[in-house]
Amino acid sequence: MLIVKEWKKIVFSLMFVLYVAVTVAMYYTQLGGELHTPEPEPAPGMSDYGTEVKEDAAVIMPAATEELLREYLMGYYVTYPFFYKEVKLKENDEARMAEILGELTGLSREELDGYTDFRDSGYDITSDENGNPVYTYRGAVYPEYEMQPVTYEHFRELMGEVDGMLGGNSSYALKSLVNTFSRVPKTYETALAEYQTMMQPANLGKAYTRLYCDYMGIILAVIPVFAAAFLWMADKRAHMQALVYSRKISSVKLVCIRYFALVSVMMLPVVLTYLHMIVKVEGLYPGQSISWLPAIGLGLYWLLPYVLSVTAVAVFLSELIGPMFAIFVQCIWWFLSLQESQLVGSITRWVLLLRHNRLGGEEIFARQFGDFLWNRGFYLVLSAVCLMLAVLVFDKKRGGAFARKERWSVACKNIFRNRKNKSAA
Amino acid sequence: MRAKIYLEIAKTNLRHNFLLPFAAAVGILLLAGLLYGTTALDAIETAKPLEFFLCFIGAALLTPLFLPEQDKDIRDVVLSKKVNYGIVCVIRLFYNLVALILLVAAFGLKMYLGECVITWTHIWGAVVTALFLGAIGLFAAGISGNVVIGFMAVILFYLANYGLKGKMGVFCLFSMSFGQMGQKWWLLLGAALLIAAGTYRQMRAK
Numbered sequence: 155m156l157i158v159k160e161w162k163k164i165v166f167s168l169m170f171v172l173y174v175a176v177t178v179a180m181y182y183t184q185l186g187g188e189l190h191t192p193e194p195e196p197a198p199g200m201s202d203y204g205t206e207v208k209e210d211a212a213v214i215m216p217a218a219t220e221e222l223l224r225e226y227l228m229g230y231y232v233t234y235p236f237f238y239k240e241v242k243l244k245e246n247d248e249a250r251m252a253e254i255l256g257e258l259t260g261l262s263r264e265e266l267d268g269y270t271d272f273r274d275s276g277y278d279i280t281s282d283e284n285g286n287p288v289y290t291y292r293g294a295v296y297p298e299y300e301m302q303p304v305t306y307e308h309f310r311e312l313m314g315e316v317d318g319m320l321g322g323n324s325s326y327a328l329k330s331l332v333n334t335f336s337r338v339p340k341t342y343e344t345a346l347a348e349y350q351t352m353m354q355p356a357n358l359g360k361a362y363t364r365l366y367c368d369y370m371g372i373i374l375a376v377i378p379v380f381a382a383a384f385l386w387m388a389d390k391r392a393h394m395q396a397l398v399y400s401r402k403i404s405s406v407k408l409v410c411i412r413y414f415a416l417v418s419v420m421m422l423p424v425v426l427t428y429l430h431m432i433v434k435v436e437g438l439y440p441g442q443s444i445s446w447l448p449a450i451g452l453g454l455y456w457l458l459p460y461v462l463s464v465t466a467v468a469v470f471l472s473e474l475i476g477p478m479f480a481i482f483v484q485c486i487w488w489f490l491s492l493q494e495s496q497l498v499g500s501i502t503r504w505v506l507l508l509r510h511n512r513l514g515g516e517e518i519f520a521r522q523f524g525d526f527l528w529n530r531g532f533y534l535v536l537s538a539v540c541l542m543l544a545v546l547v548f549d550k551k552r553g554g555a556f557a558r559k560e561r562w563s564v565a566c567k568n569i570f571r572n573r574k575n576k577s578a579a
Numbered sequence: 580m581r582a583k584i585y586l587e588i589a590k591t592n593l594r595h596n597f598l599l600p601f602a603a604a605v606g607i608l609l610l611a612g613l614l615y616g617t618t619a620l621d622a623i624e625t626a627k628p629l630e631f632f633l634c635f636i637g638a639a640l641l642t643p644l645f646l647p648e649q650d651k652d653i654r655d656v657v658l659s660k661k662v663n664y665g666i667v668c669v670i671r672l673f674y675n676l677v678a679l680i681l682l683v684a685a686f687g688l689k690m691y692l693g694e695c696v697i698t699w700t701h702i703w704g705a706v707v708t709a710l711f712l713g714a715i716g717l718f719a720a721g722i723s724g725n726v727v728i729g730f731m732a733v734i735l736f737y738l739a740n741y742g743l744k745g746k747m748g749v750f751c752l753f754s755m756s757f758g759q760m761g762q763k764w765w766l767l768l769g770a771a772l773l774i775a776a777g778t779y780r781q782m783r784a785k
Contacts (some may be wrong), residue, residue: 168723169731176735184742230616240616276621372738380731387727391649480644481730482603485635486610488734492741493614 156403158417169384170419176373177423178209181430183368188362189434193352193513196345203345205337207499207518211306217335218313218326219258223296226255227272233324234494247319254312259299288519328496333499352514358442359449362435364510364519367456370424374460375507378420379484381466383477385416405549413469413541420461428453456508456526459533463506466540473547501527584662589670596647596671601678603639607632608682617686618693625695625754626755629705630687633714634737634752640675641774642714644668645720645781668778679713680706690725704740704755707763707770712752714770714777723779724784 164170196203225231230240243251252263277292304312310328317327325334340348352361389398401408432446464484472478487506494500497511501522508529510519519526613738614626645668648654658664687702720729742753749765751757 168725168728172728174732228619230618274619274621276624372742377735380727380734384725384727387649387725391651407616477727478599478603478646481727482606482639482750485730485734486607488633490614 156408156411160412163388164381164385164419167384167388169381173377173381173420174423176371176377177427180369180373180454181366181427185366185431188365188443189431189438189512190437193349195349196342198323200342203340203342206340206344207333208336209332210336210340211309213338214331214336215258215304215306215309216301218309219255219301220296221325221335222251222316223255223259223299224274224294225268226251226266227269227296228274231324233320241320241324243319243445251316251319254316257312258302258304258309260302261297261299265297271295272297287566298398337445348514348516351516353442353461355445356441356448357516358439359432359435359444359446360452361455361513361516362431363449363453364515365513365519366428366431367453367508368510370427370457371460371508372419372492374424374457375464375517376484376488378416378461378464379468379481381416381420382465383472385480386469386472387414397550406545409469409545409548410541411543413465416465416469417461420465421458424457443488459530459537460506462537463533463540466537468546470540470544470547473544473551501526501529503532505529508531512555585666585670588662588667589674592671593674594645597674597678600640600643604678604682607635607639608686611686612689617690617695620690620693620695621707621756622696622701623756624697625690625697625701626704626753628690629701630756633683633686633705635733637679637709637711637713638716638730638733639713640679641672641710641731642716642720643726644671644675644717645724648728648781649724664782665778668781672774672778674709675684675713678686679709683709699713699740701714702753704763706742707766708752708755711750711766711773714773718773718777720779721779721784724781733754733773 228240233241249263252266255266256262273292273295275293280290307382310331313326313331314328317324320326325331346503351357388394398408428450436444468484469481471483491505491507494505495507495509497509498515499510499518499522501510501519503525506527611628611632614632617628638747646659648664657667681703683702686699687705690697712733716729716733718729719732720726723729739745749762750769752760752766754762
């Protein structure tokens with residue numbers, strides 16, 4: 155059977171050995187510490203219980219205003235459409251921005267534009283006696299101002315307008331305003347309530363699963379492209395492509411079987427390390443009832459789309475242009491996603507890499523659950539589309555479509571060569 | 580006569596094996612300009628795009644150095660020639676290194692014109708960081724005989740640096756962004772050893 159042949163080919167390749175090593179290393183180095191001791195119950199009187207995101211107008215308003223003032227004085231504003239982007243405003247928008255800042259700080263546009271002492275926080279570089287560079291931190295310098303009495307509702311309206319002027323996806327967008335500007339210290343009561351929520355049978359398994367998926371997602375969002383490219387190149391190196399093209403099997407069946415073989419084998423170390431985690435967590439909380447079924451469902455819906463979509467994109471691009479191009483595109487995509495994602499609370503509808511780098515945070519995840527479902531659904535659809543396109547390209551290649559293109563390219567080169575020869579003559 | 584042969588080898592390699600990696604490197608450079616601000620940055624902020632993103636230029640240029648010989652037929656032809664295969668590798672290494680320095684310098688010039696605090700130390704550090712990451716890829720590709728494994732090694736080493744930050748010791752890629760300059764000499768030494776070992780292994784491979 156073809157599938158067994160494909161499985162054997164992948165499992166006995168150097169790439170698979172490396173893939174297993176990387177997966178297991180990631181699991182042990184990142185999650186190992188969490189699986190040694192159970193999560194401690196918060197005790198009263200501790201100095202630090204961490205921070206929480208809380209919609210507190212008294213915290214959000216001054217923090218967001220200071221950031222807006224800083225960006226106004228810098229002359230550009232940072233947004234995250236898919237990646238980091240600096241936005242410069244047109245004159246009329248800049249004038250409106252000054253008006254908004256005036257409403258919040260009491261500073262007029264003349265005062266803002268005439269302020270020449272602004273300096274952003276950062277590092278100064280000097281040299282010591284040996285000529286080695288020495289870095290010194292310096293704080294930001296802003297014009298003096300006092301927050302004006304603005305209601306929180308009106309403040310939110312202004313921030314919505316600011317986000318609109320910047321083209322959306324800025325820190326001032328209503329959906330990210332609270333998360334960005336309102337991190338407050340957690341109280342003992344909040345920490346205890348969060349702990350008790352996490353320890354419920356339905357939640358404990360999900361909490362560990364989220365952390366597992368957070369770490370494993372980092373590698374699953376990029377490594378499958380290497381496996382797909384490796385297999386594609388293995389065919390080319392063994393001069394097997396012409397032989398494969400001439401086989402009787404249909405293109406749909408062949409591409410899908412190879413794709414399924416890749417995906418299933420790559421999920422193998424993931425499933426095994428996940429099972430190992432279940433055993434370890436059960437050992438950490440003896441006597442505690444943990445409901446694993448919903449947790450497994452969550453983990454599967456979180457991780458499977460990574461493997462499916464990255465592999466499908468890789469198969470399609472390798473077939474269409476080449477494996478090096480597939481690697482290039484996937485690495486850039488992964489890098490941008492890695493840069494964009496915050497450790498917790500940055501699950502959006504489109505981002506490739508989903509992060510939830512904490513054991514608790516049930517309420518943060520619940521708030522983003524709709525976007526989580528949408529996101530993973532989108533990547534499942536993307537996988538199906540890329541797989542269909544891969545089948546189409548493969549089928550065209552079998553029919554000689556791209557070979558004709560190559561012949562056309564050679565013909566063009568010959569025309570130019572002939573012209574050069576004629577002109578030389 | 581010998582110089583003429585080497586020049587011919589360089590010309591042929593530039594025509595057939597350089598354009599795609601160079602296009603990828605230029606793509607990374609253009610993307611760096613889009614992703615990162617390049618105006619009025621202090622010394623630490625200036626180091627970030629140079630170390631965090633421009634290092635991939637080294638990977639794009641150096642990792643596929645042995646790509647043509649992955650095809651056994653081409654490898655047999657190259658090895659049957661009178662000119663030593665090691666010299667072919669050195670020629671490829673040379674023009675890729677020149678391209679790497681020029682691309683990093685071009686980005687450095689953009690930052691300089693954008694009134695960023697940028698010194699020669701930044702440019703030197705960025706070139707060595709990119710060279711080391713490229714050398715990791717080249718070494719892994721040389722040892723395994725597969726360029727895909729080389730690129731995978733690059734991403735894994737980058738990820739280790741990203742996750743472990745200060746724990747990579749003298750082989751930390753992002754030392755300038757953490758305020759340390761001196762240890763780039765270790766990266767240079769490491770790059771030289773990795774390139775030598777990878778090339779030697781590739782020459783000896785059957």
